[in-house]
Amino acid sequence: MSVKSEALLEIKGLKVNFKSFEGTAQVINGVSLKVNKGEVISLVGESGCGKSVTVRSILGLVPTPPAQFTNGDITFEGQSLLGLSEKEWQKIRGKGISMIFQDPMTALNPVFTIGQHLIDVYMWQGKRNTLFTSMKEKRELRKKGRARAIEILEKMRIPDPEGILERYPIELSGGMRQRIIIALALIHTPKLLIADEPGTALDVSVQDQILIELKRLVEMEGISMIFITHNLGVARMISDRVYVMYAGEVVEEATTQSLFSQSYHPYTQGLLSSIPKLNGQMGDGIDGRIPDFLNPPQGCRFYDRCSERMDHCSLTPPKLQTLSDGRKVSCHLFAEEVVGIHG
Amino acid sequence: MKEFIIKRTLHIIPVLLGLSILIFALSRIMPGDSIRLKLGPEATQQQIEAMEEEMGLNDPLPVQYWNYMKGAFQGDMGMSLQSNRNVAIDIFETFPATFELIIIAMAISIAIGVPLGVISAVRKDKWEDHSTRIVALSGIALPKFWVAIMLQIVFAYWFSLLPVVGRGEIAPTTITGLRLLDSLITLNFDAFITSVKHIILPSIALSIATTAQIMRLTRSNMLNQLNKDYILAARSYGLPKGMIVYKYMLKNAFASTLTIIGLSFGALLGNAFLVEAVFGWPGMAQYGVQGVIYKDYNAIVGVTLVIGVAFAVANLIVDVLYGILDPRIKYDS
Numbered sequence: 143m144s145v146k147s148e149a150l151l152e153i154k155g156l157k158v159n160f161k162s163f164e165g166t167a168q169v170i171n172g173v174s175l176k177v178n179k180g181e182v183i184s185l186v187g188e189s190g191c192g193k194s195v196t197v198r199s200i201l202g203l204v205p206t207p208p209a210q211f212t213n214g215d216i217t218f219e220g221q222s223l224l225g226l227s228e229k230e231w232q233k234i235r236g237k238g239i240s241m242i243f244q245d246p247m248t249a250l251n252p253v254f255t256i257g258q259h260l261i262d263v264y265m266w267q268g269k270r271n272t273l274f275t276s277m278k279e280k281r282e283l284r285k286k287g288r289a290r291a292i293e294i295l296e297k298m299r300i301p302d303p304e305g306i307l308e309r310y311p312i313e314l315s316g317g318m319r320q321r322i323i324i325a326l327a328l329i330h331t332p333k334l335l336i337a338d339e340p341g342t343a344l345d346v347s348v349q350d351q352i353l354i355e356l357k358r359l360v361e362m363e364g365i366s367m368i369f370i371t372h373n374l375g376v377a378r379m380i381s382d383r384v385y386v387m388y389a390g391e392v393v394e395e396a397t398t399q400s401l402f403s404q405s406y407h408p409y410t411q412g413l414l415s416s417i418p419k420l421n422g423q424m425g426d427g428i429d430g431r432i433p434d435f436l437n438p439p440q441g442c443r444f445y446d447r448c449s450e451r452m453d454h455c456s457l458t459p460p461k462l463q464t465l466s467d468g469r470k471v472s473c474h475l476f477a478e479e480v481v482g483i484h485g
Numbered sequence: 486m487k488e489f490i491i492k493r494t495l496h497i498i499p500v501l502l503g504l505s506i507l508i509f510a511l512s513r514i515m516p517g518d519s520i521r522l523k524l525g526p527e528a529t530q531q532q533i534e535a536m537e538e539e540m541g542l543n544d545p546l547p548v549q550y551w552n553y554m555k556g557a558f559q560g561d562m563g564m565s566l567q568s569n570r571n572v573a574i575d576i577f578e579t580f581p582a583t584f585e586l587i588i589i590a591m592a593i594s595i596a597i598g599v600p601l602g603v604i605s606a607v608r609k610d611k612w613e614d615h616s617t618r619i620v621a622l623s624g625i626a627l628p629k630f631w632v633a634i635m636l637q638i639v640f641a642y643w644f645s646l647l648p649v650v651g652r653g654e655i656a657p658t659t660i661t662g663l664r665l666l667d668s669l670i671t672l673n674f675d676a677f678i679t680s681v682k683h684i685i686l687p688s689i690a691l692s693i694a695t696t697a698q699i700m701r702l703t704r705s706n707m708l709n710q711l712n713k714d715y716i717l718a719a720r721s722y723g724l725p726k727g728m729i730v731y732k733y734m735l736k737n738a739f740a741s742t743l744t745i746i747g748l749s750f751g752a753l754l755g756n757a758f759l760v761e762a763v764f765g766w767p768g769m770a771q772y773g774v775q776g777v778i779y780k781d782y783n784a785i786v787g788v789t790l791v792i793g794v795a796f797a798v799a800n801l802i803v804d805v806l807y808g809i810l811d812p813r814i815k816y817d818s
């Protein structure tokens with residue numbers, strides 16, 4: 143694919159803190175990433191790395207307080223998002239950018255039918271007041287919404303779409319619910335789709351089917367996507383580029399192809415080795431846990447768990463830098479100058 | 486749905502049966518000699534025995550219960566010692582007044598409690614929230630009879646806006662015994678206005694505690710909704726805030742509030758006698774209390790049975806509504 147294409151979404155130096163009684167958790171610590179038009183990127187990292195916070199920031203869904211956006215900016219189609227009012231966000235949500243939630247068991251409202259979900263999103267996305275719409279207009283919108291709901295369900299190859307509309311979430315399987323959640327996010331054909339670990343709660347085989355389906359739809363409609371996963375294998379299957387996140391920072395960024403032919407950051411290497419092997423053995427994985435966001439390490443956040451740590455790693459945090467081969471990595475192993483001093 | 490309703494309806498049969506046995510047994514065990522009370526201090530031993538025989542008090546308890554239930558199904562609940570009439574007739578005359586009072590009080594509680602609860606949740610920790618919560622707390626804490634008397638003093642004596650006692654002189658033709666309904670059915674608007682004026686203060690006095698409870702519960706149920714994934718998801722679809730609050734959150738919150746509404750029905754029945762006493766409301770609750778004072782067994786059993794049935798039916802209705810609002814209930818049972 144072309145090297146520099148047009149950016150649809152750009153996050154620059156984002157920092158997000160969470161204030162609580164125990165102190166300030168410095169969760170997102172300078173994340174930058176970019177999604178080009180028509181591109182699928184993956185955001186990979188262990189649970190608790192700040193992936194959800196990062197993408198929820200894009201939709202203005204991180205509650206402030208407790209969160210504080212202390213630095214950085216997010217731009218979508220050149221427009222800065224962080225200063226938007228709730229009403230302006232509302233216009234973008236669901237249409238410009240939409241999101242697929244992680245858990246199909248909790249992301250659908252239990253007391254509304256699937257049809258009510260889909261038709262409401264079709265009818266009222268971006269609208270302000272639902273009270274002053276005339277009955278006639280509502281009826282027409284509802285009719286169109288129903289037709290569109292059926293169309294999108296058919297596109298997703300869901301059998302008996304009309305019947306599904308009358309069902310309540312509890313009457314559907316997890317896989318079916320996950321598909322409905324995808325349909326909800328796609329009903330207005332957004333420009334950017336954020337998929338936050340869809341189907342992680344489901345059977346592996348069901349999950350695979352859904353991912354294949356999702357990839358097909360996104361390609362068919364020309365939608366860009368940020369795909370979140372803790373599984374590098376899934377990222378490999380679905381995305382053009384990969385961002386590896388650790389403890390609220392991007393530690394490595396590469397095209398999928400180059401990342402899988404060679405990974406640079408010790409954390410990425412650890413993640414790769416934790417993918418289950420073909421012979422059925424579990425990988426080695428990485429010992430230890432993510433550091434406490436309330437008291438993050440002074441130097442590299444990965445220091446405690448790193449197999450190749452050096453003394454100065456605990457003192458100065460590395461910066462994300464572009465290497466001579468165009469790859470980006472945030473690690474002192476690749477910082478010529480620093481290595482030089484100690485060398 | 487039909488299946489669910491039938492199942493729930495069948496559930497109340499054993500409840501009612503148990504209730505009737507329990508109440509009957511309790512009433513026969515209660516201390517105090519109602520015959521002596523009835524016949525006065527001059528009564529001879531023969532008179533007392535004759536009266537006991539006549540009322541079947543010498544039969545074994547199961548026989549007494551059987552006879553009582555047989556009679557009850559034929560509209561005969563035994564003689565009332567207070568009125569010397571069939572208890573069924575007394576209840577038939579007094580029940581509609583209480584029922585009307587309770588229904589209106591319940592309507593007021595829901596109409597005020599739910600919106601206040603929503604506002605309080607949406608404006609959490611703002612002045613709207615604090616003030617509604619203080620009012621609600623007072624509503625629960627203040628004694629009902631005191632509230633009733635204060636309402637009388639303010640609205641009846643000071644401002645002469647509303648009548649103090651009774652259901653009003655102008656009565657509509659009795660059809661259901663619910664005067665508001667009867668006057669509407671017969672298009673008797675004078676009677677309707679009189680009835681409305683008379684029921685306002687007692688129903689408000691009766692509703693206050695329930696309103697406060699419904700408000701508090703709605704508030705906490707709404708706040709509970711705030712951290713649900715599906716609410717975050719609804720926001721991510723770009724739905725309007727008002728719609729998320731009043732449709733997506735409220736339907737869930739109200740379904741949970743419904744349970745307390747069924748239970749409140751019992752509390753309202755229990756509190757009704759205080760309000761009826763203060764407002765001279767000719768209802769069944771007063772009749773029941775009189776029954777207790779006079780050891781009027783038949784009246785006590787009759788009234789308690791009616792209250793028990795009403796309570797069970799109210800909860801049945803609530804259960805069914807709950808099932809309609811929240812489909813998960815049907816699958817749980």
Ligand SMILES: Nc1ncnc2c1ncn2[C@@H]1O[C@H](COP(=O)(O)OP(=O)(O)O)[C@@H](O)[C@H]1O
Binds near residue numbers: 160191193195
């Ligand atoms: N609303 C919140 N309040 C406080 N802390 C939060 C909140 N949301 C997320 N966090 C914290 O941010 C960190 C990253 O969470 P998250 O983005 O959900 O991780 P991931 O999606 O990568 O598993 C966690 O430590 C979590 O405790």
Ligand SMILES: [Mg+2]
Binds near residue numbers: 193
């Ligand atoms: Mg997450």
